[in-house]
Amino acid sequence: MKTLHPPYTLGHIEEGTPCCVPQPHLRVQDLSVRYGTKTVLSQVSLDIYKGCITALIGPSGCGKTSFISTLNKLIELNDHAEVSGRIEFDGQDLLRDPIDELRLRRRVGMIFQKPNPFPLSIWRNLDLPLKEHGVRDRQLRGQKIEQALRDVGLWDEVSDRLDSSALALSGGQQQRLCIARALVLEPEILLMDEPCSALDPLASAVVEELILRLRGRYTVVIVTHNLAQARRVANYAAFFWMTERVGKLIEFGRCQHLFESPGHELTAAYISGARG
Amino acid sequence: MADRLFSTFVFASAALVVSLMLWVLADVVIEGTAHFSWHFLFAEPADAGRAGGIGSILVSTLWILLIALLVALPLGLGVAIWLAEFTGKPSRFAPFPARNTGMTLDILAGVPSIVYGLFGNAFFSIYLGLGFSILSGGLTLACMILPVFIRTCESGLRAVNDDWRRGALALGMTQTAAIWHILLPAARPAIIAGLVLGIGRATAETAALIFTSGYVDRMPGSLLDSGRALAVHIYDLSMNVTGGDGAAYASALVLVVLIIVLNTLAQSLVDSWFKRRLAA
Numbered sequence: 001m002k003t004l005h006p007p008y009t010l011g012h013i014e015e016g017t018p019c020c021v022p023q024p025h026l027r028v029q030d031l032s033v034r035y036g037t038k039t040v041l042s043q044v045s046l047d048i049y050k051g052c053i054t055a056l057i058g059p060s061g062c063g064k065t066s067f068i069s070t071l072n073k074l075i076e077l078n079d080h081a082e083v084s085g086r087i088e089f090d091g092q093d094l095l096r097d098p099i100d101e102l103r104l105r106r107r108v109g110m111i112f113q114k115p116n117p118f119p120l121s122i123w124r125n126l127d128l129p130l131k132e133h134g135v136r137d138r139q140l141r142g143q144k145i146e147q148a149l150r151d152v153g154l155w156d157e158v159s160d161r162l163d164s165s166a167l168a169l170s171g172g173q174q175q176r177l178c179i180a181r182a183l184v185l186e187p188e189i190l191l192m193d194e195p196c197s198a199l200d201p202l203a204s205a206v207v208e209e210l211i212l213r214l215r216g217r218y219t220v221v222i223v224t225h226n227l228a229q230a231r232r233v234a235n236y237a238a239f240f241w242m243t244e245r246v247g248k249l250i251e252f253g254r255c256q257h258l259f260e261s262p263g264h265e266l267t268a269a270y271i272s273g274a275r276g
Numbered sequence: 277m278a279d280r281l282f283s284t285f286v287f288a289s290a291a292l293v294v295s296l297m298l299w300v301l302a303d304v305v306i307e308g309t310a311h312f313s314w315h316f317l318f319a320e321p322a323d324a325g326r327a328g329g330i331g332s333i334l335v336s337t338l339w340i341l342l343i344a345l346l347v348a349l350p351l352g353l354g355v356a357i358w359l360a361e362f363t364g365k366p367s368r369f370a371p372f373p374a375r376n377t378g379m380t381l382d383i384l385a386g387v388p389s390i391v392y393g394l395f396g397n398a399f400f401s402i403y404l405g406l407g408f409s410i411l412s413g414g415l416t417l418a419c420m421i422l423p424v425f426i427r428t429c430e431s432g433l434r435a436v437n438d439d440w441r442r443g444a445l446a447l448g449m450t451q452t453a454a455i456w457h458i459l460l461p462a463a464r465p466a467i468i469a470g471l472v473l474g475i476g477r478a479t480a481e482t483a484a485l486i487f488t489s490g491y492v493d494r495m496p497g498s499l500l501d502s503g504r505a506l507a508v509h510i511y512d513l514s515m516n517v518t519g520g521d522g523a524a525y526a527s528a529l530v531l532v533v534l535i536i537v538l539n540t541l542a543q544s545l546v547d548s549w550f551k552r553r554l555a556a
Contacts, residue, residue, distance in 0.1 A: 074446055079364065105448035112446075116439035118458050128457055129447045178443070185447065 024088075025050040025189060025219045026071060031085035033066045035078065040066050041247040044085075046238055048189070053211065053220040055230035055255065058240030058270070063247025064223045067240070068191045070094075071221065072108040073101055106133055109182030113194040115174035117166035117181070122158050125166045125177060126184045133185060148184035152176040152210055172203025176210060183218075190214065192222040196229065208233060227271055231259050239267045301532070308529025311522035317530065321493045324517045325509060330527055332495035334534075336410060336503025337479070339496065340489055341538070343414025344478050345471075348422050352470070355422075356429035357455060378427075385423035390483040392420040397487035408502040413489025420484055421474035428473065432466020433459055464550045471546060472539045479535050482507040506531045 024047040033041040041063035048054050048071075056064045069075035070083050073094060087094040094104070118125050126145045135141050149155040154176050158169070166177055175195060182190060192211070196204040211233050214220055224230050230237055234255040239262075241250045251258060251267045262268040319329030355377070363374030396416025406412040436459050444454035460467070482505070490502035493509065504512075510527045513520035 072446060074442065077442065077445065102448040102450065105446055110446040112439060112443065114439055116437070116443040118440055118443065119462050120458070128453075129449060132447075132449045132453050181447065 022052075023050045024048065027086070027088040028071075029086040029088070031067070031070060031083070031087065033063060033070060033075070034082045034084075036080045039246050044247075044249045046249060046252045048219060048221055049236060050219050051216050052235040053215050053222060053233050054236040054238060055234035056221065056223045056238050056240060057225070057227060057230050058247075058250075059242065060225070061247075062240040062242040064240050065193055066247070068110075068193060068221055068223060071189070071191055072105050072110055073099065074105070074110065076101075102133075106185045107187050108189040108191060109185065109187035111175070111178055111182060111190065111192040111195045114198050115171060115178050117169070117174050117177050119165065119167055121163045122166045122169070122177065123162040126181050129181060129185055144184050144186075148180040151183055152180040153206070154180060170203065172199050172206055175199060175203070175207055179207075179210065187218065189219040189221070192220065194223050194225060197225060227259075231255065239264070239270065241266050241270070304525060304528045304532060307522075307525035309526075311526040312529060316523075316526055320495060321509075321523075324520070325493065325513045325523050326517060326520050327523075330506065330509060330523075330530065332493060333504050333506055333509045333527075334530070336489065336496050337506040337534075339410045339499065339503065340414045340417060340485070340505055341475070341478055343411060343499070344417035344421060345475070347415060347418035348425055348474060349471070351418070352422050352425040353429060353460075353467070355426045356433060357460075359426070359430045360433035361451070361455060361459070381423040381426055385427065388483070389420055389481055392416055393484040393487045395419070396484060401488055406500065408488065408490035408492070409500045410489050410496055410503045411499045413485045413503070413505065414499075416484050416488045417478045417481060420481065421478050424477070425470040425474045428470030429463065429467050432463035432470075435466070436462045461550045464546065468543050468546050471542050475538050475542055476535055479531065479538065480507050481505070482511045486511075506534070 026048040028048070029045045031041065031044040032039065040061075044063075044067060056067065058064060066075060066081075070087060071094075075081045075083060083095055085095065089104075089108075092099065118128070120128065123145065126148060127141055130141045130144060135144070146155060149158065154173060157173065166174065169177060175198075179190075179195075195211070196207050199207060208229055211220065211222065215233070215235070222230075222234070236253065237255040237258045238252040239250045239258065240247055242248070251262065251264045253263070258267065259271055262271060316329040317334070318331045320332050321330060322328035359374060359377065393416065396412055396419065400406045400412040400415050401408060406415075440458050440462065441454060444458055445451070449457075485505045485508050489505060489508075491504055491508065491512070492502040493504045494501075496503040506527060510524050510531065513524035513527065
């Protein structure tokens with residue numbers, strides 16, 4: 001992993017310690033999400049710190065996925081979604097200011113629960129987004145693609161069959177390809193929606209290790225149902241819970257702190273496995 | 277016992293239908309080859325089609341088809357993309373133009389071709405002043421194959437994995453790029469199926485062409501000339517011309533071969549075009 005290009009590097013971060021620079025990359029204030037008349041997320045305020053991994057934990061249906069979809073505005077795909085509040089990114093309010101969404105999504109990448117490589121060759125999966133973002137130089141694209149594939153540890157596995165279909169890869173390889181596809185655009189933030197839950201334990205461990213290596217270089221927001229995983233990878237953790245069918249943020253803080261001495265009885269109950 | 281009965285029924289149905297098809301095909305091939313020659317393929321018809329060949333008729337047929345496909349293909353894909361990608365899920369809550377377009381297309385797909393012929397005659401030939409011409413005929417055929425082509429492509433696009441749509445947008449790709457580079461190639465089988473259905477229907481069409489591209493069996497000088505399509509020629513020879521059966525059979529043979537050739541061609545063309553998009 002020495003070959004990583006360092007545009008957003010904040011310096012190496014020791015495992016288990018919080019970020020050296022707790023500087024907000026995204027500031028979310030009073031965020032509420034409604035689908036039609038149904039409120040799924042109410043009044044969430046939290047800071048996403050630069051170069052850190054923030055884990056969102058909590059039971060299914062409490063609005064975690066809705067939350068991260070607001071951060072790259074992908075939630076707008078749902079016609080009925082109404083988002084209110086403030087999301088501050090780079091001096092702009094994502095919800096109110098005019099935002100170039102294509103540029104935003106280049107800077108804020110997203111990884112989905114189910115690996116979704118395009119039905120194209122491995123090479124073209126990474127080449128297409130680069131081309132779409134105006135990287136005309138073929139050689140430069142080649143360098144970036146190789147770098148991204150090396151970053152996710154896929155280069156040695158696929159370098160001899162870059163022209164074969166990405167769909168022929170195993171689940172874990174597909175998910176790493178999807179991460180490479182996001183990384184090739186040199187994003188600042190990566191949103192991950194349960195990136196390991198569709199993978200077998202071995203592939204899951206490989207992806208988790210990869211996520212750990214991203215720490216310090218990218219800001220990562222990861223939704224996970226695997227508490228042990230959250231504990232292993234995250235610097236910060238946010239616990240969501242549903243009260244009266246509305247998702248709310250119950251507790252947010254340093255991951256270690258949240259797991260070792262939770263400040264709310266719901267958190268304590270959830271992480272000890274008593275509920276949810 | 278019931279199981280036995282059922283499988284007997286299934287196999288018997290298949291055998292019955294296939295043998296009927298083979299019978300028709302064999303009849304056309306046997307009777308057709310008797311009258312067929314290379315001269316027949318290229319010569320102009322003479323003596324109302326009893327003598328000579330089908331040179332001018334083949335040319336008219338290909339022109340009519342070309343016009344129909346050139347018009348129907350882009351237009352049909354456009355409408356299919358609009359329906360599948362821009363109007364949301366089909367439901368009674370769908371926006372009003374989408375709901376009505378879908379329903380209208382389904383009804384139009386079932387309208388008998390003679391109705392298209394009358395419409396084409398009234399609209400293209402008379403109202404637009406194109407007269408009895410290859411252009412009128414081609415445009416009428418385009419109208420006729422559009423509904424099925426659109427619906428086939430639309431369902432193909434709708435069947436494309438939604439994860440790819442979200443994935444493309446999450447990478448900051450435009451919707452246009454997602455459609456062009458990912459969704460259309462992924463919907464390739466449906467697009468080819470729609471094309472094959474369309475070509476088959478258009479090539480074998482008689483009723484819609486009698487009133488639009490007309491009867492004249494001369495070599496067409498321009499797209500505004502009348503031209504007789506192959507299917508119209510077969511109809512005329514077998515219904516109105518005594519002693520034209522041999523030529524009718526040979527023409528039918530040519531028609532069958534033409535459809536097979538065109539379908540294979542269209543399929544491999546579309547396939548290779550999309551394959552290049554997927555790999556390049």
